[in-house]
Amino acid sequence: MFLGDSCSCIEREREVGVGEKMVKLAAAVIVPLGVLFFLSGLVINLFQAIFFVLIRPLSKSTYRRINRVLAELLWLELVWIVDWWAGVKIQLYTDSETFKLMGKEHALVISNHKSDIDWLVGWVLAQRSGCLGSTLAVMKKSSKLLPVIGWSMWFSEYLFLERTWAKDESTLKSGLERLRDYPLPFWLALFVEGTRFTQAKLLAAQEYAASSGLPVPRNVLIPRTKGFVTAVSHMRSFVPAIYDVTVAIPKSSQAPTMTRLFKGQSSVVHVHLKRHLMKDLPETDDDVGQWCKDIFVAKDELLDKHKEQDTFGEQLLRDIGRPKKSLLVVVSWSCLLAFGVLKFLQWSSLLSSWKGLTLSAVALLVVTLMMQILIRFSQSERSTPGKVAPGKPKNGGDSSVSVQKQQ
Template sequence: MAFPAAVVIVPLGVLFFMSGLVVNLIQAMCYVLIRPLSKNTYRRINREVAELLWLELVWLVDWWAGVKIEIYTDAETFKLMGKEHALVVCNHRSDIDWLVGWILAQRSGCLGSTLAVMKKSSKFLPTGLQRLRDFPRPFWLALFVEGTRFTQAKLLAAQEYASSTGLPIPRNVLIPRTKGFVTAVSHMRSFVPAIYDATVAIPKTSPTPTMLRLFKGQSSVIHVHLKRHVMNDLPETDEAVAQWCRDAFVAKDKLLDRHIAEGTFGEKLQNTGRPVKSLLVVSSWAILLILGTMKVIQWFSLFSSWKGIIFSAIALAVITILMQILIQFSQSERSTPAKVAPSKHKSATESSASRLDKHQNCGALEKGSVTMYDESDLSLVKSVTLYGVEPNALIITRD
């Protein structure tokens, strides 16, 4: 059932932002009172508290909008999901691909330790992928190596560039930006056993999901294909690893051709269900918010004076504006502009691959400036309410 956007944005915005503030307050108190005594106890509590917030996103997809996410993979890969370190490489098809990562994390049992690397925040984070070597729980590092969301304008620019450099011309994906992937592989090869090649597709019979459609309660269907590769099977040199990534996207392009023709990936469809935990958590948040609001109104007599009424109206207006801004920023057509291939070729000694990486901005991870989250240092910000803002990568960990 669809709802007018104005009817749902305000109450959902209030619920998300207020619960986010409560979660951050609890995390701050735990950081000050518990972490100095026991880091492990603090981490366990922090994971449980963070999950109370992230489950709201799962509820938004699963229950409010009723989006159906179908996972196609073999039984062995499905069994290993969330139980081993893995580097995940994914195409960037829709405005909510990052939310698909949250759903996969929840289905794999690791939602409470999911982190997001934002596009412009990585420079503020602790450095070093090697920090993950001794991480006590299995994690996923998921990279959107295309660097931006798929649109027809960006596809035309990618096709023009591929034609000018002799690269395979893409039809359903953009040309991957390989520097971040190469850096991740070179730093994580010794302790990460697998690469998950994830392909996201929207069936022709289903509307493309967006944040606005989610808030309006409009359903969609998303197909996700997962293929597991053994990390040690990758080549050793950086250039060969970059070529492996480009070849993977050529294969991904063909897989999407098949999906367009058949409406399915053809692999075994795994049953992930629709857990009720997120529904129970959001219902509890809603009840607490209603009771708390009634108490605040009673204590401060907000509606008994013009000052209280004006204050309440301004607060609701600010939340509405913020939600609208976040929804606008999540839209594909407002993301990174398409870049057109240069009209003049550079020297003949410069390879197509190196020109490709110079032509495009590098991804979230870059040689010489590798940045990464450390869970113990992110306790106060890992649950900041950034709804509608697109992560450039995800770090998903499991107990």
């Protein structure tokens, strides 16, 4: 009993220690970064709204070019967290021809969904390729309700779906058609596994594969192909390539998360990128769907090899550097907003009364809560999926389109 009580006390002390650390983290990191991100984001949202109302009706192409710059100014702040605050090392493995073409052509990007920050990894690669402001993704419909980040995605023409194919089919098709006249190279990300990888979801996928006579996955989930097939059928004529991305975490590194990023803790992420010509894909929808499934079988084998060698092959490793652009943007925003806030406080005398102090405290609390929502929204789902009946994938399987929960 004494030993048990001691253990319980130790556990409670640990929990209290973790709680205190989270409070300190919120005060020291999340609040200042949150204030910077949300104030600058609201300014960008305002300009996006103005140009959407005034410019887009006159010239959609001009609006898209302007919005590309505005969106990049916002996304660069998150790239800065990856590159300069946390110092996450993203190592790209691809052939020299693909490396030269990145950012110079439209591309449909499909990837396994390994970590909480796969979307940020994609943004870093897009920034290095010069197309950060024109990166797009298929997202959950609720994502567009997120202040700042979701609003900016809406202005940037991300595709928002409900995960119900009967409702999403027409939405997806019309959204893809709107990209036909996009004036600059874009990347459209589609996570065909439909959710982030967890061990619980892998077990459910393995059970379903075994009962259905499919290859049993070890490192990926079974792709849901209806969204992919629709994307290929509508984009084949104006998108030349599919970027097949495989994300892996080396044994020597912890998996990156949003919490680790805000703590300034570094990680290493390996990214393998293989380019497939859209014209080389099969013609029929069924064959395109099977092509996607075969790609994930090959991806599974590639991840097996990565586990053994802890690399995708040194001959494919490309230097993507760490440009100072995101650092300059964050420093500029910090100086501009600090000056603006200081002048506002001097003008309003907000901190000279209890009412003003209360309003300021509430504003900081709101920012902290919004940043916590962003962190939780980026985390892997922890629920354990139910068993999948033979012949009937969970959540309708292929009957639902895969969407990115982010971002």
